[in-house]
Amino acid sequence: MLFKGVPWITQRLHAFADRVPSQCAVCRNWPARRVCDGCSARFARPAARCQRCALRVPEGVAVCGACLREPPLFDACLAAVDYGYPWAAALAQFKFQGDPGWAGTLATLMRSAPWVEPALDAADRVLPVPLSMERLRERGYNQAALLARHLAGAKADTQSLLRLHATEAQSSLPRAQRLRNLRHAFALEPARATALRGQRLVLVDDVMTTGATLHAATQALREAGAGHVTALVFARTPINE
Secondary structure, three states: OOOOOOOHHHHHHHHHHOOOOEOOOOOOOOOEOOOOHHHHHHHOOOOOEOOOOOOEOOOOOOOOHHHHHOOOOOOEEEEEEEOOOOHHHHHHHHHHOOOOOHHHHHHHHHHHOOOHHHHHHHOOEEEEOOOOHHHHHHHOOOHHHHHHHHHHHHHEOOOOEEEOOOOOOOOOOOHHHHHHHOOOOEEEOHHHHHHHOOOEEEEEEEEEOOOHHHHHHHHHHHHOOOOEEEEEEEEEOOOOO
């Protein structure tokens, strides 16, 4: 769906540009896709990650100490890359500079990450983290919904999980404050809630920092009776950032 926040012709042009050879956004080599194979191999290299929160862990470690002490509400968390160079700039273009054409490239990299394909195959539905109506009008599209559609096709469900209100910018806030901001921010569409009972769900977002947004969204899904929730993000912010 195209929204007023970004002119429809701009969205169409970005989507078309993502399908034809162009200059690599990272190394500037020509011709290439948005991110060439060499840069994908260099900057999206698979890494050992905690199965519960997707932070990097030493090889052979399945779950980090923090998740052993206090497991998150979601059952698993998968990430393609660490948040940092060159992906921070790509995500800024995708989210804030009106370039939805990044969705296909980022989704492809997500699918290539360990355990993502099995999680998508096993899922009954793939739900994006929703935006508030105010943020959706401002941005013109929900970047998580675009990722979900590229990742899951007909399994993508953009209608069941709702965001009830906007929250203040979260990026500079500690996790406790983020959780307070997001309290009661998400709910299930009443007519669709019962259909999620007992289902395996994948919850998609672009970036996970403290996990507060995914925690709040998962809480709404748990209250609706979801059987299993896997969080799936493109980028995971390292714990020291």
